[in-house]
Amino acid sequence: MASPILSISDAVKTYGDTHALNQVNLDVAEGEFLTLLGPSGSGKTTLLSAIAGFIKMDSGKLTLRAEDITNRPPEHRDFGMVFQGYALFPTMTVRENVAFPLKVRKKPSSEITKRVNEALEMVQMGAFADRMPSQLSGGQQQRIALARAMSFSPQVLLLDEPLSALDKKLRADLQWELKALHNQLGVTFIYVTHDQDEALSMSDRIIILKDGGIQQQGDPNTLYNRPRNKFVADFLGKSNFIDVTVKGQTNSTLHCTAQDVAFDVETDTTNTTGDTVKLALRPERLKLGAPNEEFLPAVVKQVSYLGERCQVIVTHKTLGEMLVSCPTWKTDITPVAGLTVSIGWEPDAPVVLADN
Structure with a gap:
């Protein structure tokens, strides 16, 4: 400046x-x-x-x-x-x-x-x-x-x-x-x-x-x-929060688990194996689709229609409730309460948060 x-x-x-x-x-x-x-x-x-x-x-x-x-x-x-x-x-x-x-x-x-x-x-x-x-x-x-x-x-x-x-x-x-x-x-x-x-x-x-x-x-x-x-992360917009255990880190790739769910996160932070860290995951960074083996299975709990987008609350057996924001124009699926779906995200979608 x-x-x-x-x-x-x-x-x-x-x-x-x-x-x-x-x-x-x-x-x-x-x-x-x-x-x-x-x-x-x-x-x-x-x-x-x-x-x-x-x-x-x-x-x-x-x-x-x-x-x-x-x-x-x-x-x-x-x-x-x-x-x-x-x-x-x-x-x-x-x-x-x-x-x-x-x-x-x-x-x-x-x-x-x-x-x-x-x-x-x-x-x-x-x-x-x-x-x-x-x-x-x-x-x-x-x-x-x-x-x-x-x-x-x-x-x-x-x-x-x-x-x-x-x-x-x-x-x-x-x-x-x-x-x-x-x-x-x-x-x-x-x-x-x-x-x-x-x-x-x-x-x-x-x-x-x-x-x-x-x-x-x-x-x-x-x-x-x-x-x-x-x-x-919670005040500026909306976020999902996931507590994960660090299993290791290779350069900028963090290997972590949330109980029985294992995935990688791209990060510029340095973390120690065994640490518990909190991730923030914006709703629009989650992908919602039909059930498949690549993504995590979930069930739609609630849908809120907002015009160009809809907010969807899904539940996963381990991660609990997750908020997904998805477009309403030309989508692969139309989410309704009770529908079985899948959710997933790219490795660079989550953000590793500091403790305070």
């Missing part, structure tokens, strides 16, 4: 015995779309609030372009902020809402008019400039909140679950718009969400948090396909 625009070092924040932030270290690159992802209570909103200056860390340091801003008040950090609940002023018009941060900064009226018009056009809301927030839909209000946050050209834009109050289709549409806007403007985005699909579809890099600490970070492809531990 080049010199970061923003760095947070050894951040600690506690509430009683609870660590909301536990020695968090993070660099944010210029122009990056960085997403903080985690379940409720993981520390993602606390971290965003510490960056914004809304809460004071117990210890730690925050720098913006190598300048210490740890104790700088929020209004002097030059960060834009978009909230989940829009936070528009109900008694101001759309134009007045977008102009507000510029007036606070005492910009000339001619500049305010120009920037407001540009910000509204940026989010395709120029025709709504004289309306009140109550006359707008939720998606339109969120666009106005975004225009207001961008009107003064902030160095960093902080977004706290901005799409969570919207319905599924509108949320998906705005995800595309936000990503396109980020690409257009090149402004650094720090985005908070608990929605895994949202994080995967929009981010340059994802930080996965749990109990105030970073579990893993990386680009979406790496995190999804190479989760470090069970929490990441």
Whole structure:
């Protein structure tokens, strides 16, 4: 990474015995779309609030372009902020809402008019400039909140679950718009969400948090396909977990057994014969077919139809229940409850997980 625009070092924040932030270290690159992802209570909103200056860390340091801003008040950090609940002023018009941060900064009226018009056009809301927030839909209000946050050209834009109050289709549409806007403007985005699909579809890099600490970070492809531990594999998408005993390793091929089931796994980890390790196996990496000798016999327990794909729960006498995700278009078999099938996977499909 080049010199970061923003760095947070050894951040600690506690509430009683609870660590909301536990020695968090993070660099944010210029122009990056960085997403903080985690379940409720993981520390993602606390971290965003510490960056914004809304809460004071117990210890730690925050720098913006190598300048210490740890104790700088929020209004002097030059960060834009978009909230989940829009936070528009109900008694101001759309134009007045977008102009507000510029007036606070005492910009000339001619500049305010120009920037407001540009910000509204940026989010395709120029025709709504004289309306009140109550006359707008939720998606339109969120666009106005975004225009207001961008009107003064902030160095960093902080977004706290901005799409969570919207319905599924509108949320998906705005995800595309936000990503396109980020690409257009090149402004650094720090985005908070608990929605895994949202994080995967929009981010340059994802930080996965749990109990105030970073579990893993990386680009979406790496995190999804190479989760470090069970929490990441289970939280980011769905996984089947198999406990296996290591029977040996030849170069990158791990020879292992799960009771009476023996198979090989391609891995870049080094393992000791006799060790017990946990594997993560994504549902879409399993193959579902008619009974045959090459795959493991199983019985369909439950089928959930999702349009282009279906989720199938099968049971195997040793491995127990396994989740399989398979396409619904031109498939070899149509899974129904009670059907005898077979399941299998390629040696590079499972991922060997760390203990923590």
